[in-house]
Structure formats: structure tokens, C-alpha cells
Amino acid sequence: MKSNLLAWIQEGNITVPTLLFSEYRNLNLSEVELVLLLNILTFLESGNEFPTPDELSARMTISISECNDMLRRLIQRGFIEIIDEYSHEGIRFEKYSVKPLWERLVEQFLKNSKNNKETEKKGEETDVYTCFEKEFGRPLSPFECESLGMWMDDDHHDPVIIKAALREAVMSGKLNFRYIDRILFEWKKNGIKTIEQAKIHGRKFRQKQTQKVPPKDESHQTSVPFYNWLEQ
Known part of the structure; x- marks a missing residue:
């Protein structure tokens, strides 16, 4: 029993990427x-x-001849290759290399990653259009759709940042594309690229605006001031 177990262990193991089985x-x-x-x-x-x-x-x-044919096809299709090597004694010998297989697998992995990112990007862009139409309460005009496209494709604004600018415009009660464009311009000028940076930037401006508001009679409800991006 012990010798059988040792023989099984001595057979060894191979490590195969999971990606090979899925791809x-x-x-x-x-x-x-x-x-x-x-x-x-x-x-x-x-x-x-x-x-x-x-x-x-x-x-x-499979038979020997079938195996031989399959090996030839795998070489022709670029999955394995036969390379020449030399021993310490200078004797030439041939060996199989599976490096081409790993290279093909890496290419497939990168292709999948690229496709996934493109799909994710399209989903985010579609979500941006949906958010705008929901806030505006109507379908966007061709000009507005073009503006949205330019913000993403030409100005390279992240869809998350565009939606944050939309929320800023809604909070400020100035729901129009000119105002949102100005917010995005200011954020880009100040190096704001994340939603957290946008929140901090907005809070700072509101704090400044609050400090400028003169004291009012306590019997009157005070409104929360918002930063007017168009005045910058």
C-alpha cells in the first residue's frame, strides 16, 4: 500500500492555467x-x-497516424513548435515547446479584457443618457446628445464625473447643458477626476458661499446656497 502511494506521488503533477480550459x-x-x-x-x-x-x-x-497528423496541424496552426537545442557535449537534439500556446492564451485573455471593457464602457455611456433623460424629463435633442458624446469622446470625461456634474446642476437648480459644461470645465481645470474629489470641491465652494451669506432673521428659513459655476 505504501509503495503504491509513493509510486503515485512520484508520477508528479502539472500546473495548467484554468484559462486554457475556459478558452x-x-x-x-x-x-x-x-x-x-x-x-x-x-x-x-x-x-x-x-x-x-x-x-x-x-x-x-487515437491512432499513431492520427496523433502524428494532429501534431503536424498544431505546429502549423501555431500552438506548439519543435526547437533545436544542444547538450553540454554539443549533441543536437529536438524538443517540443508550448510557448506558442501560452502566447495565444495571453492574446485571448487580453482580447477578452478589451471586449469586456468596451462592453462596460458602452453600458456606462448608455446609463449616462438615461440619467440625463430622467432628470430632464424628456428625450434629449440631437444637439444635447452630441454634447454628451463630445464630453466623453473629445474631452474624455468619465461617465461617473458627467453624472456627478448633472447632480450638481440639479442641486443648484440650473438644469441646462451650458451650466453642466461649465462645471465639467472647472473640474477638469482643477484636476478633478473622481466622484470623491468632485464632492470635496463642491463642499468647499458651498462653505465659501455660506460664509458670504449675511445673517437673516431666525424666523425666516435659510436656504442653502449653491455655487454658481457660470459666474466663474
Whole structure:
């Protein structure tokens, strides 16, 4: 029993990126090709750097000739490569390299990340239009839609910052695109890029405005002053 357990441990383990299992289909690899690649990895890990089609097919349900054809296709399609190396004695030998596979996997990962970011960006932009139409209580005009697009595409304002400027305009009772544009201009000039920075900036201006408001009779309700961005 103990010797069997030791033999099992000595067989070793291989580390395979989870991404390979989730993305092999997007790399146009079949299940059989994936298993063949995994067997190559297993041989490489055990020190056999150039397993023969006979050795590989013995672990699979494909014939030697099928394995040979599949190896050739994987090389042609850029998933594995055969490289020449030399021993310390100067003897030339060949070995498999799976570096092309990892490179393809990295490219697929970056492609997915880019697509996810683009999808997220489109979602945020759509959300901005929805927020504006909700606050204005009507569909935006073509000119207003163009202004929104320019804020995001030309001025590179983050959709979160644009929505913060919209809230600032609503709080100030000046719901118009000219006022919002001025807020965004001031924030960009002052290096404001996050929602927290915008809140701090707005609080500071309101505090200044509060200090300028003359004392009123306590019997009258005092209104909260707002910063008039158009006067800057």
C-alpha cells in the first residue's frame, strides 16, 4: 500500500492555467487536441521533452497516424513548435515547446479584457443618457446628445464625473447643458477626476458661499446656497 502511494506521488503533477480550459474552444481547439496538448505538457514536466506519436497515442484513444497528423496541424496552426537545442557535449537534439500556446492564451485573455471593457464602457455611456433623460424629463435633442458624446469622446470625461456634474446642476437648480459644461470645465481645470474629489470641491465652494451669506432673521428659513459655476 505504501509503495503504491509513493509510486503515485512520484508520477508528479502539472500546473495548467484554468484559462486554457475556459478558452480552448475560442482558440479553435477540439477536446482531443486539448488532451494531446495536456499529454505533451505531462511529458515535458517529467523530463521527456520530445515524446513520440507512439508514446502520446498510447495515452489517448487515437491512432499513431492520427496523433502524428494532429501534431503536424498544431505546429502549423501555431500552438506548439519543435526547437533545436544542444547538450553540454554539443549533441543536437529536438524538443517540443508550448510557448506558442501560452502566447495565444495571453492574446485571448487580453482580447477578452478589451471586449469586456468596451462592453462596460458602452453600458456606462448608455446609463449616462438615461440619467440625463430622467432628470430632464424628456428625450434629449440631437444637439444635447452630441454634447454628451463630445464630453466623453473629445474631452474624455468619465461617465461617473458627467453624472456627478448633472447632480450638481440639479442641486443648484440650473438644469441646462451650458451650466453642466461649465462645471465639467472647472473640474477638469482643477484636476478633478473622481466622484470623491468632485464632492470635496463642491463642499468647499458651498462653505465659501455660506460664509458670504449675511445673517437673516431666525424666523425666516435659510436656504442653502449653491455655487454658481457660470459666474466663474
